[in-house]
Amino acid sequence: MGLRTFVFVVVLLGFVLSFLEFCNGGITSSFVRSVNYSLDMPLDADVFRVPPGYNAPQQVHITQGDHVGKGVIITWITPDEPGSSTVIYWAENSDLKNYATGTVLKYKYFDYTSGYIHHCTITDLEFDTKYYYEIGTGNATRHFQFVTPPEVGPDVPYTFGLIGDLGQTYDSNRTLTHYELNPTKGHTVLFVGDLSYADDYPFHDNNRWDTWERFIERNAAYQPWIWTAGNHEIDFAPALGEPIPFKPFSYRFHVPYRASGSTSPFWYSIKRASAYVIVMSSYSAFGKYTPQYKWLKNEFPKVNRTETPWLIIIMHCPMYNSYVHHFMEGETMRVMYEKWFVEYKVDAVFAGHVHAYERSERVSNIRYNIVNGLCMPISDQSAPVYITIGDGGNLEGLATSMTEPQPSYSAFREASFGHGILDIKNRTHAYFGWHRNQDGYAVEADSLWLLNRFWKQSERASS
Numbered sequence: 001m002g003l004r005t006f007v008f009v010v011v012l013l014g015f016v017l018s019f020l021e022f023c024n025g026g027i028t029s030s031f032v033r034s035v036n037y038s039l040d041m042p043l044d045a046d047v048f049r050v051p052p053g054y055n056a057p058q059q060v061h062i063t064q065g066d067h068v069g070k071g072v073i074i075t076w077i078t079p080d081e082p083g084s085s086t087v088i089y090w091a092e093n094s095d096l097k098n099y100a101t102g103t104v105l106k107y108k109y110f111d112y113t114s115g116y117i118h119h120c121t122i123t124d125l126e127f128d129t130k131y132y133y134e135i136g137t138g139n140a141t142r143h144f145q146f147v148t149p150p151e152v153g154p155d156v157p158y159t160f161g162l163i164g165d166l167g168q169t170y171d172s173n174r175t176l177t178h179y180e181l182n183p184t185k186g187h188t189v190l191f192v193g194d195l196s197y198a199d200d201y202p203f204h205d206n207n208r209w210d211t212w213e214r215f216i217e218r219n220a221a222y223q224p225w226i227w228t229a230g231n232h233e234i235d236f237a238p239a240l241g242e243p244i245p246f247k248p249f250s251y252r253f254h255v256p257y258r259a260s261g262s263t264s265p266f267w268y269s270i271k272r273a274s275a276y277v278i279v280m281s282s283y284s285a286f287g288k289y290t291p292q293y294k295w296l297k298n299e300f301p302k303v304n305r306t307e308t309p310w311l312i313i314i315m316h317c318p319m320y321n322s323y324v325h326h327f328m329e330g331e332t333m334r335v336m337y338e339k340w341f342v343e344y345k346v347d348a349v350f351a352g353h354v355h356a357y358e359r360s361e362r363v364s365n366i367r368y369n370i371v372n373g374l375c376m377p378i379s380d381q382s383a384p385v386y387i388t389i390g391d392g393g394n395l396e397g398l399a400t401s402m403t404e405p406q407p408s409y410s411a412f413r414e415a416s417f418g419h420g421i422l423d424i425k426n427r428t429h430a431y432f433g434w435h436r437n438q439d440g441y442a443v444e445a446d447s448l449w450l451l452n453r454f455w456k457q458s459e460r461a462s463s
């Protein structure tokens with residue numbers, strides 16, 4: 001072999017190897033699953049049952065009501081008349097009953113008129129305390145309880161559930177049941193958007209918002225669900241005379257956005273135990289100088305990792321997604337914000353939208369500057385892990401079609417319905433597990449030890 005041929009072979013080999021390195025991603029699970037479309041549960045399904053009694057409060061759910069976890073927003077709907085907006089609540093081991101009164105709202109959407117939507121914020125609760133609460137009157141009075149989080153601090157263990165794109169099918173019910181029966185008990189759900197899928201019905205049938213909120217009550221009345229707006233919350237239907245985006249969602253779900261200096265309920269932050277959770281809106285303006293951009297620019301420097309070591313972002317549309325469905329839809333947001341995620345060492349970004357599960361490697365793609373041509377994701381230990389958990393089980397079915405070969409940024413992907421658990425142990429370690437609905441309640445189909453980006457550097461995966 002001549003020198004020139006030898007050089008040519010070496011260059012060719014190098015080219016092939018570098019191509020293989022880029023394309024040779026992680027694991028595409030071969031798990032066999034049904035790809036039939038999921039059916040919504042019928043209107044008379046037991047999970048949609050209306051509680052007994054005249055004007056009984058229904059669709060009860062809670063979310064965090066302030067920035068640090070000492071407040072709770074309690075929401076419910078009375079169907080027949082406004083009734084009482086007062087919540088009576090008391091701490092376990094205390095006889096002192098407290099009263100708080102909220103507001104009542106009502107909206108129309110095309111030919112639908114909502115019930116009376118009550119939002120009541122209770123504040124100045126004790127940390128790490130079980131509270132009972134009572135809503136409604138007479139024989140339609142209903143009782144629930146919740147536990148406030150521990151005081152914010154760097155080594156406080158806390159467990160979040162992760163659910164997205166839930167809908168109200170038989171699979172949705174399985175997902176919620178698996179979350180409830182998971183032996184690692186979640187204390188709070190980080191919900192990554194796309195709630196009821198009412199907009200998939202003719203005229204965006206808002207009765208399906210009511211059924212959905214009755215369905216989730218069994219969990220969401222007892223632990224906070226942190227809300228993210230997805231595309232199915234937009235409900236933009238000018239042909240129906242409904243040109244205001246997010247109308248039903250805005251009436252039905254209140255969040256503590258003002259507590260974090262936000263001007264919109266679609267982007268905000270909370271602290272909870274050892275976590276700082278930033279909620280972003282994929283469907284609100286996020287370009288430079290927009291309100292969301294300005295808020296985020298001020299928000300990242302506020303995060304004190306010696307107080308809340310875990311910096312978590314939730315949004316609806318994933319920035320890294322190797323499924324064919326919604327491929328590169330998150331690209332504009334990635335271009336805008338990935339730099340900050342790396343600069344501020346975000347630990348994990350959870351998204352939904354794609355009806356499947358995927359976990360990324362720690363990668364970034366922030367070198368590109370239009371003249372240097374550097375546009376490939378590279379390994380980056382300051383980057384977050386991106387997890388798509390849009391596999392709640394809605395009526396649109398699974399996203400089964402994947403880009404091939406699996407790109408290098410994708411560590412594990414599988415098109416099955418399920419939920420995630422983020423189990424924070426202390427300031428350095430958190431364990432993430434993904435549970436598919438077909439397995440037993442304790443089985444994890446994918447898992448990862450997350451080492452905190454501020455306090456630790458290397459980590460290992462097990463699948």
Ligand SMILES: [Fe+2]
Pocket residue numbers: 165194230231232316352353354
């Ligand atoms: Fe979506």
